[in-house]
Amino acid sequence: xxxxxxxxxxxxxxxxxxxxxxxxxxxxxxxxxxxxxxxxxxxxxxxxxxxxxxxxxxxxxxxxxxxxxxxxxxxxxxxxxxxxxxxxxxxxxxxxxxxxxxxxxxxxxxxxxxxxxxxxxxxxxxxxxxxxxxxxxxxxxxxxxxxxxxxxxxxxxxxxxxxxxxxxxxxxxxxxxxxxxxxxxxxxxx
Amino acid sequence: xxxxxxxxxxxxxxxxxxxxxxxxxxxxxxxxxxxxxxxxxxxxxxxxxxxxxxxxxxxxxxxxxxxxxxxxxxxxxxxxxxxxxxxxxxxxxxxxxxxxxxxxxxxxxxxxxxxxxxxxxxxxxxxxxxxxxxxxxxxxxxxxxxxxxxxxxxxxxxxxxxxxxxxxxxxxxxxxxxxxxxxxxxxxxxxxxxxxxxxxxxxxxxxxxxxxxxxxxxxxxxxxxxxxxxxxxxxxxxxxxxxxxxxxxxxxxxx
Numbered sequence: 001x002x003x004x005x006x007x008x009x010x011x012x013x014x015x016x017x018x019x020x021x022x023x024x025x026x027x028x029x030x031x032x033x034x035x036x037x038x039x040x041x042x043x044x045x046x047x048x049x050x051x052x053x054x055x056x057x058x059x060x061x062x063x064x065x066x067x068x069x070x071x072x073x074x075x076x077x078x079x080x081x082x083x084x085x086x087x088x089x090x091x092x093x094x095x096x097x098x099x100x101x102x103x104x105x106x107x108x109x110x111x112x113x114x115x116x117x118x119x120x121x122x123x124x125x126x127x128x129x130x131x132x133x134x135x136x137x138x139x140x141x142x143x144x145x146x147x148x149x150x151x152x153x154x155x156x157x158x159x160x161x162x163x164x165x166x167x168x169x170x171x172x173x174x175x176x177x178x179x180x181x182x183x184x185x186x187x188x189x190x
Numbered sequence: 191x192x193x194x195x196x197x198x199x200x201x202x203x204x205x206x207x208x209x210x211x212x213x214x215x216x217x218x219x220x221x222x223x224x225x226x227x228x229x230x231x232x233x234x235x236x237x238x239x240x241x242x243x244x245x246x247x248x249x250x251x252x253x254x255x256x257x258x259x260x261x262x263x264x265x266x267x268x269x270x271x272x273x274x275x276x277x278x279x280x281x282x283x284x285x286x287x288x289x290x291x292x293x294x295x296x297x298x299x300x301x302x303x304x305x306x307x308x309x310x311x312x313x314x315x316x317x318x319x320x321x322x323x324x325x326x327x328x329x330x331x332x333x334x335x336x337x338x339x340x341x342x343x344x345x346x347x348x349x350x351x352x353x354x355x356x357x358x359x360x361x362x363x364x365x366x367x368x369x370x371x372x373x374x375x376x377x378x379x380x381x382x383x384x385x386x387x388x389x390x391x392x393x394x395x396x397x398x399x400x401x402x403x404x405x406x407x408x409x410x411x412x413x414x415x416x417x418x419x420x421x422x423x424x425x426x427x428x429x430x431x432x433x434x435x436x437x438x439x440x441x442x443x444x445x
Contacts, residue, residue, distance in 0.1 A: 011274060011277055011278070012273045012274050012277055014269070014270050014271055014273075014274045015255065015271070016254065016255035016256060016267070016269050016270075016271050017269040017270050017271070017274075017360060017364070019254055019255070020213060020216065020217055020256070020269050020360070021217075021356075021357070021360075023210065023213055024213065024214060024217055024356075026356075027217070027356050027357055030355040030356050030357040030358065031357045033355055033357075033358075034299075034302075034355055034357045034358045034361070037298055037299065037301075037302040038298065038299070040298075041295075041298040094291040094294055094295060095281055095282075095285050095287070095288050095291045096278075096281075096282075096288060096291040096292045096294075096295045096365075097291065097294070097295045099277075099278055099281060100295070100361060100365070103274075104357075104361075
């Protein structure tokens with residue numbers, strides 16, 4: 001079956017829904033849970049259906065991501081990360097999925113669900129994510145649907161795990177700071 | 191002095207706290223697009239807050255696009271707003287494959303929703319699914335295709351709710367709200383076909399039973415199977431419709 005390239009409509013940004021999610025941070029894990037299922041499906045479809053044009057777009061997004069990563073340019077890396085995932089959804093040739101997921105990915109790139117820096121600051125997270133992106137990219141490029149789905153799942157599970165870790169780390173830091181302040185004030189009294 | 195900022199306790203201002211509470215109700219689907227809020231006095235009493243605070247909270251929510259004041263009261267607006275909806279409807283109409291795309295997308299999501307519903311649903315959620323299914327059976331016996339198609343939407347919504355994932359709920363209910371007209375047309379098309387109605391009812395029963403038995407994998411398979419069947423059946427109907435039209439045109443030409 002031949003897949004036509006569809007016109008890539010950029011959906012208007014749904015401000016109200018974004019504000020609703022942003023004001024209720026507990027939606028972050030629901031987002032990642034939802035995304036896990038969709039990401040598996042999308043990776044599989046992109047591996048099966050991508051046209052030459054899609055693959056060229058994906059390759060260029062992946063290359064920018066890798067270069068930004070190597071330069072240690074965090075802002076560019078974040079932007080390239082978004083473009084890389086958008087390129088996968090475009091390669092699925094499902095207009096509805098493209099429309100919905102580009103909306104959610106755009107929300108994520110504006111830190112609606114969580115501050116992405118939190119994840120990138122986890123020790124080893126940037127390296128691990130670069131490896132995950134590479135595995136996902138290669139599986140799609142080599143037209144291996146099952147491997148692509150697997151790579152997508154690993155990537156989202158890792159994101160979920162890192163987010164939980166960063167929240168825990170923040171909580172631990174705050175209580176350590178409060179204890180430190182207590183011992184400092186006791187030293188003052190002595 | 192080191193880190194005092196983290197210790198300061200600042201209670202949220204009351205109107206902001208009320209607004210946030212109402213937002214949570216919208217997020218979890220307790221308040222849905224089109225719902226009318228209770229009268230100010232009743233709502234203030236229910237939330238145990240003063241009327242001026244409530245009024246301020248409502249005006250915050252109107253500014254943020256969650257509520258609108260029309261004749262007859264204060265109503266919940268769809269969080270996926272009209273501009274978004276219009277773009278999507280336009281896309282659906284301009285692309286002949288979009289119904290099939292929509293159902294492909296739903297196949298994955300509905301499988302997950304049913305799986306989550308089977309493992310997470312509370313008794314209350316399961317009662318809601320059960321009620322929707324009983325109504326569906328009754329509509330089936332009365333054989334009113336229109337009514338049956340309506341309940342179909344409600345049944346699936348109750349499964350999304352039972353999945354307890356607010357992002358999935360907001361996206362999928364938003365989608366079905368936006369696509370109501372198109373999807374409804376298709377559903378009615380399906381329900382008027384001989385034999386298809388029985389198959390659909392059996393499929394819904396399978397989803398229902400698996401969720402009642404809290405059997406996640408069975409619920410997922412049943413939901414995916416149901417959406418895949420719907421997609422295949424609609425494609426087939428479109429194909430026969432096209433063939434019928436072609437024959438009619440040929441017939442008209444020879445006349």
